[in-house]
Amino acid sequence: MEITKEYAVELARYIFDAFIKENGLNEIATLYTGVVTGDDVNVFAKGSFTEVGSAECNPTFGDANVSSGKKWTLGSYGIYKKWCEEQLEKELLRNQKLFDLTENEAFMQYVSEYLEQAFNEALVARTLFQSTDSSDYTTNGLVGASNGLLLQGEALIADGDAKASQLVGITTNTKAWLRTGTNAIDTLYNVIDEFSADLQEDGYIMVNQKFYSDLAYAMRMNGNKWNETQYEELKGGYKAYNFDGYKLIVNPYIDKILEQMVSGDKFYGKRAIIFASTKLSIGIGTRENEDTSFKADVWFSKDDNDVKAKVEFNSGAIIAVNDNFVMAY
Numbered sequence: 001m002e003i004t005k006e007y008a009v010e011l012a013r014y015i016f017d018a019f020i021k022e023n024g025l026n027e028i029a030t031l032y033t034g035v036v037t038g039d040d041v042n043v044f045a046k047g048s049f050t051e052v053g054s055a056e057c058n059p060t061f062g063d064a065n066v067s068s069g070k071k072w073t074l075g076s077y078g079i080y081k082k083w084c085e086e087q088l089e090k091e092l093l094r095n096q097k098l099f100d101l102t103e104n105e106a107f108m109q110y111v112s113e114y115l116e117q118a119f120n121e122a123l124v125a126r127t128l129f130q131s132t133d134s135s136d137y138t139t140n141g142l143v144g145a146s147n148g149l150l151l152q153g154e155a156l157i158a159d160g161d162a163k164a165s166q167l168v169g170i171t172t173n174t175k176a177w178l179r180t181g182t183n184a185i186d187t188l189y190n191v192i193d194e195f196s197a198d199l200q201e202d203g204y205i206m207v208n209q210k211f212y213s214d215l216a217y218a219m220r221m222n223g224n225k226w227n228e229t230q231y232e233e234l235k236g237g238y239k240a241y242n243f244d245g246y247k248l249i250v251n252p253y254i255d256k257i258l259e260q261m262v263s264g265d266k267f268y269g270k271r272a273i274i275f276a277s278t279k280l281s282i283g284i285g286t287r288e289n290e291d292t293s294f295k296a297d298v299w300f301s302k303d304d305n306d307v308k309a310k311v312e313f314n315s316g317a318i319i320a321v322n323d324n325f326v327m328a329y
Contacts, residue, residue, distance in 0.1 A: 003300050003307070007108065012296035014112045015119055015311050016288060023120060024236025025127060027249055028206055028275075029282035029317070032072075034289040037145075041070040041283055043320045072285050074316040075145030077126065079118045082306045111298060115311055120236050124253040127284060127317040128275065129267060136266040142257075145316065149275060149282065150267075152319045153327050161322050165194050168328035173271045178214040184272075185218050187328060188243065191276055194326045202278045203324075204240075204247040208254035211272035212241075267329065274328040281324035284317050 020031065030043075092106040101109065125141050130148035137143055147155065156162035168190050171177060178184040188205065195203055207215070232240040234249070241248040254273050261268040288294055295312040319325055 003107075003298055007111075008297045010108060011112055011115070011298055011309070011311070012294050014108075015115060015294045015296055015313070018116045018119060019123070019286065019288075019294070019313075022116070022235050023123065024234055024238035024251065024253075025123060025284060026236075027234050027238060027240070028204060028277065028279060029127075029284045030279055032283055032285040034287065035072050035074070035285040036287050037072055037074045037316075039072045039285075041072055041285075041318050041320050043280060043283070070318055070320065072316055072318065073146035074285060074287060074314045075126075076312065076314045077122065077141075077144065078310060078312040079115060079122055080308070080310045081115065081118065082301075082308045085300065085305045085307055088307050111307075111309055115296075115309060119311055119313070121253045121256055123284075123315060124251065125257045126315055128254070128273070129257060130317075131266060137261070139261050139265050142261075142265070149317055149319060149325070150273075150327060150329070152317075153325055156319065156322050162325070163194075166326050168194060168274075168326060170272060170328055173269075173329060175210070175214060175271050178211065178271060179217050179221075182218055182222055184211070184214040185222070185224070187272065188215060188274070191274055191326050191328050192244070192246065195276070196323045198278055198281070198321075198324050199276060199326070202280070203276055204249050204278070205243065205274065205276040206249045206251050208258070208273045209250055209252055210255050211274065212248075212250045214272070215243075270329050272329060275325070276327070277319070277325040278321075281319065281321035282317070283320050284315060286313065286315050288313065 020033070023031075092103060092110060095101060095106040095110060096103060099106070099109075122141060126144060126148060128148045128150055129142050130144045130146065131137060131142060131151050132145065132147055134143050153162065153167065157164055157167055168187070170187055171183070178187070191205060230241070234240055237252045239250045241250070258267060258270060258273070267273070296310065298307065298309040301308055
């Protein structure tokens with residue numbers, strides 16, 4: 001199998017495009033490229049009647065790009081995978097016949113799609129769960145340069161920069177409790193009850209697949225109208241449902257991350273993870289831009305007859321508007 005430098009260039013571009021165009025987190029956050037640690041976190045201010053000047057000849061112009069008073073903190077991370085050459089060639093041959101591809105096309109399709117899935121999962125882990133405190137996790141990939149959204153939210157509440165009610169408690173975060181009576185439904189309404197005015201208008205509610213299953217079960221068992229076949233297919237395998245007028249986004253990666261946690265990890269054993277905000281209130285930043293894509297490489301290792309691939313990237317997430325989030329877990 002001949003692997004050329006062009007593969008690495010194409011792979012890097014593919015992953016960057018996946019981040020910008022095909023990433024499901026686009027649904028919950030504004031993506032910022034070309035930022036570095038220490039840059040101001042600027043948010044696009046929402047229009048308001050208080051920004052309209054009254055003077056006809058000398059109007060007041062409201063700033064639509066406002067500093068949140070926060071700074072970006074980005075960390076550098078990587079995904080490293082390998083395949084036995086013999087096994088990979090068998091898989092590629094199958095794909096060549098199935099999809100009528102050349103060997104080169106089959107190789108790039110298989111490797112790039114595999115790494116895209118791994119990248120999407122890693123980005124959700126970093127964006128939501130990451131901690132700067134190594135005592136929070138023993139699971140790999142959950143400790144980094146900055147806290148993810150869940151721990152940022154906890155810190156904002158602890159410091160008095162957000163209300164305690166923005167973290168909604170779940171009485172018993174288990175399947176048995178959530179599927180009892182209307183507990184799952186009530187949990188979601190408890191989150192909605194804490195919505196700010198912006199969330200009431202533009203908010204989404206992101207949940208994991210298992211909680212969604214508990215919610216759908218509770219709706220059916222309690223005679224509520226709920227059509228599970230009516231949903232919007234979002235990027236990255238995410239789905240969006242309508243829950244009482246709010247956009248309910250089901251994130252397929254949260255459960256995968258929870259399943260990898262072990263006893264002692266911060267969110268080990270949690271059945272439900274719920275995070276609500278607005279797209280303009282949450283930021284995900286990366287240093288990369290159109291001219292400097294994520295670093296990627298793919299090569300054949302003669303020492304062990306493996307095909308190896310890596311994707312190295314940097315990212316950071318931020319709650320830019322302290323009033324505009326509600327969590328439950």
